Amino acid sequence: MKYRNDSGINDNRAEKRVLPFTDNRQPDNIYPMLRIRNLKCFYGQIMAVKGITLSVKEGEIIALIGANGSGKSTLMASVSGLLPTWTGEILFEGKNLKGMDPPAVVKSGISLVPEGRLIFPPMSVYDNLVLGAYTRLRKKAREDVQQAMETVTALFPILKERFSQPAGTLSGGEQQMLAIGRSLMARPRLLLLDEPSMGLAPLVVEKIMDVLELLRSQGLTILLVEQNARAALTIADRGYVFETGSVVLEGSADELLADTNVKRAYLGKDYEEFDDENR
Amino acid sequence: MIRTDKHLIACFVFAAAATATGLLVENAYYLQVMIFIGINTLLALSLNMLMGYAGQISLGHAAFYGIGAYTTAILSTTYNISPWLALPAAVFTAMAIAYFVGRPTLRLTGYYLAMGTLGFGIIVNIIFREWRSVTGGASGFVGIPPLEIGSFAFDTDRRYFFLVWGVVLFFFIICRRIIDSRVGRALRAIHDGEHAAAAVGVDTAKMKLKIFVLSAAMASLAGFLYAHQIFFISPGTFSFLASIRIVTMVVIGGMASIWGSLLGASLLTLLPEWLHAFADYEMMIYGLVLMLVMIFLPQGLTRGILDIYENSRKKNDK
Ligand SMILES: Nc1ncnc2c1ncn2[C@@H]1O[C@H](COP(=O)(O)OP(=O)(O)OP(=O)(O)O)[C@@H](O)[C@H]1O
Numbered sequence: 001m002k003y004r005n006d007s008g009i010n011d012n013r014a015e016k017r018v019l020p021f022t023d024n025r026q027p028d029n030i031y032p033m034l035r036i037r038n039l040k041c042f043y044g045q046i047m048a049v050k051g052i053t054l055s056v057k058e059g060e061i062i063a064l065i066g067a068n069g070s071g072k073s074t075l076m077a078s079v080s081g082l083l084p085t086w087t088g089e090i091l092f093e094g095k096n097l098k099g100m101d102p103p104a105v106v107k108s109g110i111s112l113v114p115e116g117r118l119i120f121p122p123m124s125v126y127d128n129l130v131l132g133a134y135t136r137l138r139k140k141a142r143e144d145v146q147q148a149m150e151t152v153t154a155l156f157p158i159l160k161e162r163f164s165q166p167a168g169t170l171s172g173g174e175q176q177m178l179a180i181g182r183s184l185m186a187r188p189r190l191l192l193l194d195e196p197s198m199g200l201a202p203l204v205v206e207k208i209m210d211v212l213e214l215l216r217s218q219g220l221t222i223l224l225v226e227q228n229a230r231a232a233l234t235i236a237d238r239g240y241v242f243e244t245g246s247v248v249l250e251g252s253a254d255e256l257l258a259d260t261n262v263k264r265a266y267l268g269k270d271y272e273e274f275d276d277e278n279r
Numbered sequence: 280m281i282r283t284d285k286h287l288i289a290c291f292v293f294a295a296a297a298t299a300t301g302l303l304v305e306n307a308y309y310l311q312v313m314i315f316i317g318i319n320t321l322l323a324l325s326l327n328m329l330m331g332y333a334g335q336i337s338l339g340h341a342a343f344y345g346i347g348a349y350t351t352a353i354l355s356t357t358y359n360i361s362p363w364l365a366l367p368a369a370v371f372t373a374m375a376i377a378y379f380v381g382r383p384t385l386r387l388t389g390y391y392l393a394m395g396t397l398g399f400g401i402i403v404n405i406i407f408r409e410w411r412s413v414t415g416g417a418s419g420f421v422g423i424p425p426l427e428i429g430s431f432a433f434d435t436d437r438r439y440f441f442l443v444w445g446v447v448l449f450f451f452i453i454c455r456r457i458i459d460s461r462v463g464r465a466l467r468a469i470h471d472g473e474h475a476a477a478a479v480g481v482d483t484a485k486m487k488l489k490i491f492v493l494s495a496a497m498a499s500l501a502g503f504l505y506a507h508q509i510f511f512i513s514p515g516t517f518s519f520l521a522s523i524r525i526v527t528m529v530v531i532g533g534m535a536s537i538w539g540s541l542l543g544a545s546l547l548t549l550l551p552e553w554l555h556a557f558a559d560y561e562m563m564i565y566g567l568v569l570m571l572v573m574i575f576l577p578q579g580l581t582r583g584i585l586d587i588y589e590n591s592r593k594k595n596d597k
């Protein structure tokens with residue numbers, strides 16, 4: 001586990017608390033599926049992401065945690081092509097994503113489940129799902145899309161029951177399932193999820209995390225942004241902690257779960273409990 | 280798919296009704312009113328594709344209507360070119376202008392898009408008015424020839440009625456096909472959330488531009504039909520108020536509804552005719568009717584009538 005300081009400049013006094021990297025499951029010679037180097041994202045003059053470096057290896061679940069406004073969604077928008085104003089390097093399977101628009105990114109195998117779900121409320125559940133396969137739905141791909149539809153409805157049977165219902169009338173949890181199902185319709189190899197647990201009851205969150213684990217076991221690679229750090233770190237292999245546009249901490253999920261600073265800031269433990277554990 | 284079949288049946292019924300009307304109605308005045316309803320339906324439908332389905336407002340749609348009318352008027356009258364050659368020229372001109380205006384303008388959203396298209400409409404109208412040597416200026420353009428195929432001229436109201444409603448029916452079918460396709464789903468996605476549409480891989484900018492150009496093409500075709508029906512055009516017909524009228528037809532008839540375009544166009548064409556009798560109060564009653572429709576049927580006539588029908592059926596079932 002590595003602590004990094006905020007400024008991005010090496011500062012030998014602060015935050016050089018490097019813990020042993022205990023995650024040995026992934027051999028280091030695997031070339032990462034997604035490699036982000038020195039990513040800086042801009043909204044006009046404002047730099048919202050300030051030089052982030054991270055990697056996602058094939059088959060991993062990676063958690064990004066951090067406070068509100070720390071730049072997690074901005075990073076997701078940059079990877080998915082929605083935010084073109086960034087510098088640095090984003091390589092997906094060795095291909096640079098610079099200058100690619102969202103349709104091109106989706107076609108290349110990356111799907112985003114956007115923050116706040118962003119389903120299409122007046123449209124039927126079915127139409128929402130079909131829209132997920134938008135970039136693939138040419139005449140030839142009909143059967144292929146049908147197959148994707150079956151995979152998704154097998155994963156979320158509730159969606160099939162609601163096929164013709166307007167998506168806006170689904171419950172929050174169902175809408176999240178729809179959003180995930182919709183992005184799976186594009187048959188991605190890398191799935192980006194931006195706060196899938198937002199506003200959901202613990203039981204539903206658990207269900208969604210189970211689904212993500214299942215998807216990973218089927219070969220999907222997942223980059224997961226979460227406020228619910230505990231849920232995310234429970235299923236993740238590794239994680240990165242964001243603070244005001246920079247990565248301040250990275251490490252294996254177990255290490256992060258055990259880290260005192262993470263506990264205090266993101267796992268909602270109060271100081272007493274926190275003191276108890278450290279005694 | 281089921282929807283498409285239903286729509287086809289509806290189109291058949293509609294075509295039969297239109298044919299019967301065209302054959303049975305003798306009164307020239309009624310035929311003329313119905314020709315204008317047809318032209319307005321085409322206009323409303325063109326804007327409905329853009330506004331009702333894709334959610335992009337245009338307050339300058341009459342500009343394309345006018346571009347269609349003036350292009351054919353100038354080519355077929357001043358230059359003696361066959362109207363059938365002027366037709367593609369008119370449609371192409373409108374599409375080209377839509378393309379170049381749409382590219383920067385469609386980046387705007389909401390009120391800003393409304394202002395942008397409003398400005399465009401006003402500029403085009405000033406050109407119609409001030410470019411006197413070409414357009415005839417404020418006093419208008421006279422002497423536009425009728426449409427002919429060989430020795431067959433669309434010179435009676437009955438013949439023109441069939442021409443216009445044939446075109447309308449054709450576009451009912453085309454538009455329905457677009458709406459039920461992958462493209463139509465993408466348009467509705469843009470309407471519901473442009474950001475989300477982009478996230479699933481819809482090329483939103485390109486898609487909006489496409490539908491804007493299609494919409495302009497349909498409006499210019501309406502302008503073509505208008506010019507060769509009344510042989511005289513003037514800038515007032517294509518003014519800012521005309522653009523507002525088209526928006527009103529769409530909203531009153533029902534957004535995102537093909538049949539709504541027909542109902543909205545019918546009401547807004549017929550109302551002024553019916554209200555002539557009220558002389559001084561005409562415009563007041565006109566405004567009042569529009570207000571009442573919006574207050575009691577906020578989703579427009581189509582949805583409103585369907586709701587009333589479904590409710591009464593439910594009551595009868597009990
Ligand atoms: N469209 C925008 N224009 C200007 N600034 C923006 C825009 N979107 C985000 N920002 C700023 O960028 C920073 C990072 O925002 P971002 O949405 O990436 O945070 P986040 O980590 O996803 O937060 P949250 O957990 O609340 O979703 C914030 O300071 C935010 O105000």
Ligand SMILES: [Mg+2]
Pocket residue numbers: 072073074115194
């Ligand atoms: Mg966010």
